[in-house]
Amino acid sequence: MNKIIEARFIGPDVKLFRIEAPKIAEKRKAGQFVIIRVNDTGERLPLTIADSDTSAGTITIIVQGIGASTKMLNTLNAGDYIHDVVGPLGKASHIENFGTAVSIGGGVGTAIAFPTAKALKEAGNHVISIIGGRSKEFVILEEEMKQVADEVYPTTDDGSYGYHGFVTQKLEELLKSGRKIDFVLAIGPIPMMAAVAKTTQPYNIQTVVSLNPVMVDGTGMCGGCRAYVDNKPVFVCVDGPEFDAHKVDFKILMQRNKMYLPQEKESIEHFNHVCNYDKMYDAEAKKTNHEVTHG
């Protein structure tokens, strides 16, 4: 059981949690993740550690409520407990002074890119951060990024904030302007990562992506998280999660991530149903209380 110290929404359906986990806080390095279970029947959810505070003994995770389990997680608040938290899992990001490093985050991917951007800065890189979102409210962690990056460029698909266009367009613009870029890290939706890989390929820039396949144990025991890199299977939870973007088979990654789409739908319906039932029940309970006190 791990206590939630802080919980707040930082974007639509995107919630930041600071959780008590002293051992993980002490051990984790940029790029690693935890697996959590919300309750005792919960699914095992992999979530990147966005930050940690060793003196407070906490780790920070940022969660987008997409499936039933993440939506359920996002109903929790400070003072609540998370049933299980295990980690830090996976390999740490490979950090060195590349020169100029670009960190690209799409949507909630920015939360995953943040710790690595921070580590890149600490290693002496000139860090450029591109933060993409569909529209203004989906651009997250801009303030935090400004603390660790030398340049921050928010982009929105609809032009409601910052640069009007995709993160890759901004990247292309930087490249075309003749800036020397030595390293690119891209984290976000699979099509975005694939597009970044395609953008940097002709320039021969070392590019790394962090993969988010379906996982179960997160320790290499099940092989459910396998992805294909350089045409060979890898277990993302132990061999990754970061890989050379120019070698990742994004098509297979995308296909495998669709494996449980029908179940996800059913699960959300079930979650909504249970939630509504709870609300009805609460309303009933209030009504009864009301009647008792006034009757």
Add this chain to the structure above:
Amino acid sequence: MADLTTKERYKIERHSMPEQDALARSRNFEEVNLGYTFEIAMEEAERCIRCKNPVCVAGCPVAVKIPDFIKMIAEGKFEEAASILKEDNALPAVCGRVCPQEEQCEAVCVVGKKGRPVAIGYLERFAADWERNNVKIIEPKIPAKTGKKVAVVGGGPAGLSCAGDLIQLGHEVTVFEALHEIGGVLIYGIPEFRLPKEIVKAEVESLSKLGVNFVTNYVIGLTETIEELKARFDAIFIGVGAGLPYFLNIPGEQLNGVYSANEFLTRVNLMKAYDFPNNPTPMLDVVGKTVAVFGGGNTAMDAVRTSLRLGAERAIICYRRTEQEMPARVEEIHHAKEEGVEFKLLVAPLEFIGDEDGWLRKVKLQQMELGEPDSSGRRRPVPIDGAIETIDITAAIIAIGNGSNPIISQTTPELIVNKWGNIIVNEGNMKTNMMGVFAGGDIVTGGATVILAMGAGRTAAKAIDDFLKNPESW
């Protein structure tokens, strides 16, 4: 039936195990074997001729005093029978269910030379179950504390038996487990219908009552390294199991619908995906579909029978050799057949074929025949030219074994492992090359059996005790 002659004992027929009806059970997750009643157990126990020189004991990897516990059952002293079992076997209710008795004690039983051997496994199970169900309070003997601390890494059978022995020797024991539940393969691999989880939980609880400290969600190597544990503990036992599934390395393995047996079984057993969406972990829908399982061991049998219970219309075992070579327990093969599992023998998968969206649709199988014996003495299967068949399937489950998990070895460079990643130990005492660090179970042997893992845990516990008493002796 006190004093039977040997001849009279030989005349009693072996008692079969009462079990759930095959058709009914192939669609539920309840235990298949129902267990002997005490009348049957007492009668079966009379079949043992109480050999002066019991070969069955030598056939048992942990040398359970078989004729002694069987005699207690014959006399109706079930609690005593259970305590005799527990002197040598920490988990008799588990072993009575999952040990390959037909290759161990029952293979050599003298009665089996003329007829069928004494049902040692069923009797072991009976005594252990009787104790669990009837003896509510077992007063643990609290041993004098030694003040020494031992870390046990991994909560599978190897770790549990090691922890159980060490706590009874008065040491302080902490078990660190990566998953959210204790039990290793007993919890995430072997299904409910063969080993009810309640049994494993009861065993873990009794160890807890004896004072074993269990820490779940703790991955040694990542949450804390072996090196760091060494600073906090006087000795360490590593029992992390095999746990890195092999794939076939044939085209199409990336398709949606291709699982390792570990993933498939973990989703169903540990995460209870059969109760989706009440349990949110999803599982591919196989209702009315065809599932093919590749392999011939216990894992393959568990996976294929689980598929039936999830509603598969056809569940097929595809195995490269013949039934004689199947490593699974005979009882599992027998049960699988009764439940309607199809067996395709002497076939090897060549390729998985999917649709344009990446969903598995078919598998191409190569027909094999037995050729010359290989180095293991088994006749090697060789492909028959042109004999290729393609069948429609929705799910493929690969159950061809496990390699060793890399987390400990990668984070403990000092620890010596062989080229497959198995930790190298001195077999007599389970010592690794690192002072104070012992190892046993599947991580040492590669995928083996519950009883061998427990035996290794026990050998290690004894050696750890010696080491703690006299660290100089290392």
